[in-house]
Amino acid sequence: MDTVPLWVLMLALAVLIACSAFFAMSETALMAANKYRLRHLAKRGNRGAITTLWLLDRTDKLLSLVLIANTLINAMATALVTAIAILFFGHEESVITIATAVVAFLLIVFAEISPKVIGATYPERISLFAAVVLKPMMRAAKPVIWFVNLFVSSVLKGLRIQSGGNLHEHRVSPEELRSIVLEGGNFIPQKHKSILLNLFDLETISVEDIMTPRAQIEAIDLASTVTEIKQALTTCYHNKLVVYEGEINKIIGVLHVRKAVALLNQDDELTVEHFRELVSTPYYIPQDTGVFTQLQYFQENRERLGIIVDEYGEVQGIVTLEDIIEEMIGEFTTSVPGATRSDSFGWDKDGVCLLEGSTPLRDINKRLGLNFALDGPKTVNGLLLEQLQEIPDAPIALKMGSCVIEVVQVQNQAIKVVKLLRLGPAKRTS
The missing domain is CATH 3.30.465.10 (Uridine Diphospho-n-acetylenolpyruvylglucosamine Reductase; domain 3)
Structure with missing residues (x-):
């Protein structure tokens, strides 16, 4: 030690601090890296992302490597500073204490806090670089890591803590995914963000929330005259109409307007029975059915219009496939005159x-x-x-x-x- 120049000792100390900073920064960056972005990069063939995911799938071994290396490097840095102090100032206890405090300060500032802040600020960028260095080191240090983890596993078993080969991936809940969409900022177009948020809402609302109420149902009464039925057909705003007889709760079925209009061009005298023959079987929906569930039912049953009934079988309203689609992407069809649209009102300047x-x-x-x-x-x-x-x-x-x-x-x-x-x-x- 007496023959080693001071500048060599100081250079060695700087190298040790730099290595300690690298491991601290790498640990923070790897733990803070966005796995979804890494998977996206990996699918595009990014080797750094593939290596990073490989390391994150072995988190216990990764942490062991980083902590072992960091502990050894910090111990060597402390020993080196102590040796330098003894070399120049002797075995004074006060000098050794000051030297220990100095190296502790250097390690805290330059090998812990600063690099970890940098790692947390640029997690993906740093983890892609660090993974390339850490992977061969992990393979080289495999025996040491196994030996240390042998004792770690014993301690965890004693504490009744179950451990695995890697950290269990956290599944994103709908609420967390909703927050991700809301915080997407400029990365997601506003229209796309609105559609995604509406999709989350489909799980929480029922068909009763989006139905056309009973009083606003456009329907045909077969108890009325043929002239009145013709008038209803020629002035309707929908391509399918509910058909009842006498009273709205006595629903016969659903009439496709296009088929009914074809009857109007016939020379034969029309009767109510001609229209009755065109009526298809009604499709009923309980009023508490979830909107997303009903969307699946529409698809499975190949239906586009359902009649909503309560627990007593009373008609409450109707819902169509278009209603659900509009709930997801917004209004796009022509509304009935007089009907309230969700985007047709707002606060004026006076509140x-x-x-x-x-x-x-x-x-x-x-x-x-x-x-x-x-x-x-x-x-x-x-x-x-x-x-x-x-x-x-x-x-x-x-x-x-x-x-x-x-x-x-x-x-x-x-x-x-x-x-x-x-x-x-x-x-x-x-």
């Missing part, structure tokens, strides 16, 4: 919004940034009737959450028009 009483609360929450409960009534009319417990016969207003709801018009035993007044700033959501 006021006029709505029809039949507007779904779910659409209001999404469009106006409100937070009405959805586990009870589905529309503004139902919500107000539940709160008032009577049909109001005069203008009345209620404060609910962050807005005031004023009844503007009542018609046919239902609240027809309401006005919402925003009390505080509301966050618009898509």
Whole structure:
């Protein structure tokens, strides 16, 4: 040691600190690396990504290599600084203590905190480089790693901790995946992000939330005259119509308008029975059926329109395949005149919004940034009737959450028009 120049000792110390920093930075980068991005790069043939995934599949051995190397290097750095202090200052205890403190400071700053921060900042970039170096080192140090892990396994068994060859991959829950989409920023186009978020919502809503209510069903009554049936066919806005006889709960089936219109061109005298022969069997859906489940049922049963009934068999409304698709990607078909679209209303400059009483609360929450409960009534009319417990016969207003709801018009035993007044700033959501 006496014959070794000081600059060689200092260079050796710098090399040891640099090696310690490399292992610390590599460990942090590998643990923080995005596995999904690495898999994407690996599928494209990136060798660094393939090697990184190989290491991450052997996390116990990887951590053993990094920690063994880091511990040995830090011990050598401490011993080297102590030797330098003794060489120049003798065996003074105070000098040795100061030297130990200095090397501890150097290791903490330059071999631990700084490299780990860098590793956490650029995890993929650093892990791709570090993996190329660590893989051959892991193979070379295999006997040492096995020997150390032999004792580690014994300790874990004593603590009744089950360990495997690699860390179990964390499965992403729907809520976590939703957060990933929300935080996607500019990486995901806004329209695509909206569709993905709507797909998550399909698991939480039922057909009752998106159905066309019973009062708004466009249907044909076979108890009416042929002239009235013709009038209904020539003025309808849908290609399939529900057919009933006398009363909406006595549904006979579904009539395809195109087939019915073909009858109108015949010279023979039409009767109600001609239309009855074209009616197909109705497809019924319980009102609590989930939207995503119903989408699968539509596909399996090759149906496009279902009649929603409650537990007593009473008709509540209808839902179509197009309704579910629009729930995912937004409005794209022609709506019936007078029907409320989810994107046709919003706050004006004074914080006021006029709505029809039949507007779904779910659409209001999404469009106006409100937070009405959805586990009870589905529309503004139902919500107000539940709160008032009577049909109001005069203008009345209620404060609910962050807005005031004023009844503007009542018609046919239902609240027809309401006005919402925003009390505080509301966050618009898509």
